[in-house]
Amino acid sequence: MTTAVTSITPKIAPPPPEPAPAEPNYLNVNYSLWGWLTTVDHKRIGILYLISITVFFLAGGIAAGIVRLNLLSPDGAIINEDAYNRAFTAHGVLMLFFFLIPAVPAVLGNFLIPMMIGAKDLAFPKLNLASWYVFMVGAAFGVYAILNGGIDTGWTLYPPYSSRSSQSNVVPGVFGVFISGFSSIMTGLNIMVTVHKMRAPGMTWGRLPLFVWSLYATSLIQLLGTPVVAITTVLLMVERVAGIGIFDPLIGGDPVLFQHLFWFYSHPAVYIMILPGMGVVSEVLTCFSRKNIFGYQAVAWSSMGIAVVGFMLWAHHMFVAGISYYSALLFSFLSMLVAVPSAIKVFNWTGTLYKGSITFQAPMLFALGFVVLFVIGGLTGLFLATLGTDIHLHDTYFVVAHFHFVMVGGMVLGYMAGIHFWWPKMTGRMYSDWWSRVAAAIIIVGFFLTFVPQFMMGYHGMPRRYPNYPQEFQVYNVMSTAGASILGLGYLLPACYLTLSLFFGKKATGNPWSATGLEWQSPSPPPLFNFDEAHMPVVVCGPYEYSLGIDQMGRGLPEGPGLGTPNDPSDKHGESSAPGPMKKETEVVG
Amino acid sequence: MSANTHSTVLKHHFGDLEQQHASERLGMWMFLATEVLFFGGLFGAYACYRLWYAAEFEYASSFMNLKFASINTVFLVTSSLTMTLAIRCAKLGDKAGLYRNLLLTFALGSAFMVLKGFEYAEDFHEHILPGTSSFGGEIKHDAEAQGLDTGKVRLFLCFYYIMTGIHGVHIIIGLGCILWLVQQTYANKIPPENYSTVEVVSLYWHLVDAIWLFLMPMLYLAGAHIHHVAH
Numbered sequence: 001m002t003t004a005v006t007s008i009t010p011k012i013a014p015p016p017p018e019p020a021p022a023e024p025n026y027l028n029v030n031y032s033l034w035g036w037l038t039t040v041d042h043k044r045i046g047i048l049y050l051i052s053i054t055v056f057f058l059a060g061g062i063a064a065g066i067v068r069l070n071l072l073s074p075d076g077a078i079i080n081e082d083a084y085n086r087a088f089t090a091h092g093v094l095m096l097f098f099f100l101i102p103a104v105p106a107v108l109g110n111f112l113i114p115m116m117i118g119a120k121d122l123a124f125p126k127l128n129l130a131s132w133y134v135f136m137v138g139a140a141f142g143v144y145a146i147l148n149g150g151i152d153t154g155w156t157l158y159p160p161y162s163s164r165s166s167q168s169n170v171v172p173g174v175f176g177v178f179i180s181g182f183s184s185i186m187t188g189l190n191i192m193v194t195v196h197k198m199r200a201p202g203m204t205w206g207r208l209p210l211f212v213w214s215l216y217a218t219s220l221i222q223l224l225g226t227p228v229v230a231i232t233t234v235l236l237m238v239e240r241v242a243g244i245g246i247f248d249p250l251i252g253g254d255p256v257l258f259q260h261l262f263w264f265y266s267h268p269a270v271y272i273m274i275l276p277g278m279g280v281v282s283e284v285l286t287c288f289s290r291k292n293i294f295g296y297q298a299v300a301w302s303s304m305g306i307a308v309v310g311f312m313l314w315a316h317h318m319f320v321a322g323i324s325y326y327s328a329l330l331f332s333f334l335s336m337l338v339a340v341p342s343a344i345k346v347f348n349w350t351g352t353l354y355k356g357s358i359t360f361q362a363p364m365l366f367a368l369g370f371v372v373l374f375v376i377g378g379l380t381g382l383f384l385a386t387l388g389t390d391i392h393l394h395d396t397y398f399v400v401a402h403f404h405f406v407m408v409g410g411m412v413l414g415y416m417a418g419i420h421f422w423w424p425k426m427t428g429r430m431y432s433d434w435w436s437r438v439a440a441a442i443i444i445v446g447f448f449l450t451f452v453p454q455f456m457m458g459y460h461g462m463p464r465r466y467p468n469y470p471q472e473f474q475v476y477n478v479m480s481t482a483g484a485s486i487l488g489l490g491y492l493l494p495a496c497y498l499t500l501s502l503f504f505g506k507k508a509t510g511n512p513w514s515a516t517g518l519e520w521q522s523p524s525p526p527p528l529f530n531f532d533e534a535h536m537p538v539v540v541c542g543p544y545e546y547s548l549g550i551d552q553m554g555r556g557l558p559e560g561p562g563l564g565t566p567n568d569p570s571d572k573h574g575e576s577s578a579p580g581p582m583k584k585e586t587e588v589v590g
Numbered sequence: 591m592s593a594n595t596h597s598t599v600l601k602h603h604f605g606d607l608e609q610q611h612a613s614e615r616l617g618m619w620m621f622l623a624t625e626v627l628f629f630g631g632l633f634g635a636y637a638c639y640r641l642w643y644a645a646e647f648e649y650a651s652s653f654m655n656l657k658f659a660s661i662n663t664v665f666l667v668t669s670s671l672t673m674t675l676a677i678r679c680a681k682l683g684d685k686a687g688l689y690r691n692l693l694l695t696f697a698l699g700s701a702f703m704v705l706k707g708f709e710y711a712e713d714f715h716e717h718i719l720p721g722t723s724s725f726g727g728e729i730k731h732d733a734e735a736q737g738l739d740t741g742k743v744r745l746f747l748c749f750y751y752i753m754t755g756i757h758g759v760h761i762i763i764g765l766g767c768i769l770w771l772v773q774q775t776y777a778n779k780i781p782p783e784n785y786s787t788v789e790v791v792s793l794y795w796h797l798v799d800a801i802w803l804f805l806m807p808m809l810y811l812a813g814a815h816i817h818h819v820a821h
């Protein structure tokens with residue numbers, strides 16, 4: 001949807017004045033450790049989350065490395081079977097519950113939602129801080145369980161193994177998941193209320209950036225899905241501790257009931273793990289192709305469609321668990337249905353790129369990678385949603401490859417795109433343009449090499465979660481492990497150049513990418529309450545008026561990537577660095 | 591509204607009180623949605639087993655103390671009334687009435703918990719407990735005599751303790767919130783224009799009541815038609 005600009009707005013107004021260097025901002029006011037730990041500023045809480053989940057990502061990555069190394073040889077190269085079970089469980093639990101679910105909502109969502117809608121903070125700042133503490137307490141239990149012997153059930157925690165047979169730390173681990181779920185609910189609730197009630201004057205629902213729409217849909221899932229897994233984990237812990245047959249068939253329970261309850265959350269949860277990435281991609285693609293989004297309404301509503309339909313297809317994880325033929329049919333059909341809104345998004349992104357003035361900075365590379373890999377992941381989801389093929393593919397490496405394409409190829413790249421896009425805003429520094437592009441390329445190549453062989457070995461019958469395999473699969477496994485090493489290197493690069501940029505990077509201007517969103521209309525890094533309090537933003541147009549060259553407040557955009565005519569004098573002082581075809585120099589870091 | 595009260599109750603990041611109150615109310619409604627789903631998972635699991643193991647569930651339910659539960663229902667429903675009256679007093683600026691109704695609500699809620707405590711003690715005494723070794727007494731003996739599956743009787747008891755336990759935790763949190771309201775009233779933080787603070791707590795309190803109205807038939811009335819000699 002293209003919103004007309006009100007007639008009083010001049011087409012090119014002078015850009016906002018750049019702040020003086022010593023201007024107080026959210027980082028340099030009260031920066032003691034205590035100041036950080038008691039902050040109720042959404043931006044700082046976003047940074048707290050960023051630091052914590054980066055640690056969990058690293059830990060989960062190490063576990064993945066152990067799994068991949070062990071699979072180099074058909075008999076297990078480095079660890080025994082029992083340790084192998086613990087390694088892949090640690091990987092799954094850390095990556096899903098402690099990295100991917102909070103990744104975009106709690107880091108970028110926290111930081112950006114209030115800024116994008118022109119608010120001073122989220123609706124409930126204290127609740128926001130509480131969510132971080134709750135998250136850390138949950139994570140402490142999880143980490144304790146993993147370090148103190150580990151959990152060997154797989155992240156899906158299926159009983160009766162998890163409740164009766166497993167000799168590992170199931171209860172503390174599950175308790176950690178239970179607790180961290182509440183932090184997810186708190187974040188979701190906060191974001192939803194904020195979007196409903198805190199929008200700046202003129203920021204109608206139809207003018208919300210698509211990132212906000214996608215996080216709104218995500219929050220809905222967090223709010224309605226997470227409590228169900230919470231109560232399910234409670235029942236599981238009770239069964240394990242008290243020996244009562246809720247799920248264990250030997251003492252009267254029903255294991256399929258657990259699977260229903262678990263997937264009632266965990267299927268929608270996979271959309272918690274993709275929708276935010278889709279939101280990031282909508283922001284990045286429009287900015288780096290200098291075009292309005294193609295079909296705003298369709299992209300916005302497809303997020304809601306995914307959130308709603310996503311609640312109705314959980315049992316596609318249970319086609320071979322003994323559910324009835326007719327319900328399997330229904331769940332298969334609904335799974336096909338949810339692919340429709342996802343496809344709508346992809347078509348609209350493609351339409352956005354068409355005839356755009358595209359430049360390839362790192363955020364754009366990551367976003368394009370997202371689109372390609374998500375398409376592959378989504379399409380293979382359809383193979384799995386088809387009843388006949390799933391009988392062959394269920395619990396094989398094909399499933400592993402499918403969900404890594406959507407979660408790592410999709411969401412992690414989306415997260416990377418978002419971090420690279422908003423890094424200048426969050427830290428006030430530019431990172432190395434060259435290194436970031438190299439990192440994007442390495443990550444995408446490493447990703448393909450890691451996961452394409454997994455499709456093939458899965459198709460040929462290699463089951464997931466097995467430490468041993470027939471000789472014939474070794475070539476695929478070696479390829480996959482080689483790819484994983486490249487991927488690992490690719491992830492270390494941003495950790496290095498982003499950290500270095502904090503100390504040596506050039507100062508970022510308020511709007512280095514020449515983007516239209518409200519968050520770019522305040523200095524980088526933003527002041528404590530986001531905007532100049534005397535001049536809170538008033539929105540006059542839709543979020544992506546790149547072709548008109550105006551931001552959401554109707555003011556002219558500074559020179560940016562792909563823009564030939566400089567209309568921002570401040571850009572000439574060498575302070576800002578908007579890499580683009582017009583400005584060939586690259587950032588040198590360190 | 592004086593500028594003075596404004597500055598004490600209006601939080602910095604909101605534009606005006608109306609926005610602040612609307613946000614608080616919406617936030618609470620959304621939290622209630624979460625709560626409904628939280629209990630929903632539990633109710634769903636209960637429904638499955640109740641259908642499959644109807645005989646055992648009804649049998650076990652007949653050992654629940656219907657008298658205590660009925661009195662408790664009266665307590666809770668009345669407390670919802672006093673809570674609502676508290677909102678009215680807050681809105682009218684009737685501080686004495688606000689105190690009175692808040693404390694009444696607190697008293698009724700506490701009475702519920704005390705009675706619940708007695709009930710647990712009684713259950714404990716009669717070995718109406720789900721654990722393998724703690725389960726025993728009449729409920730076990732009769733079940734075996736009637737050829738019922740004791741595992742499923744224990745399953746009911748398990749639901750009984752989890753449901754009433756989680757509900758009890760909710761009541762205790764609610765009581766804490768009510769005490770906080772009393773303190774806020776004392777500190778003059780609830781002038782008439784800020785009455786919605788009371789309203790937000792009341793929303794939560796009503797939900798906790800409403801959940802009890804579901805627990806009551808599921809746990810206590812399921813077996814009310816079965817009569818024991820001892821009861």
Ligand code: HEM
Nearest residue numbers: 270273274316317339378381382384385394395403406407
């Ligand atoms: C286009 C839409 C999608 C469809 C039709 C689809 C379908 C499926 C099906 C049928 C399965 C079960 C396969 C089996 O176990 O036999 C599955 C597994 C899985 N999918 Fe998807 N999927 C889609 C998108 C996604 C997305 C977007 C994500 C995450 C971001 C995701 C994450 C997963 C995960 C984690 C599993 C495996 C869970 C496990 O057993 O550990 N899927 N998918």
Ligand SMILES: [Cu+2]
Nearest residue numbers: 267270316317
């Ligand atoms: Cu699924």
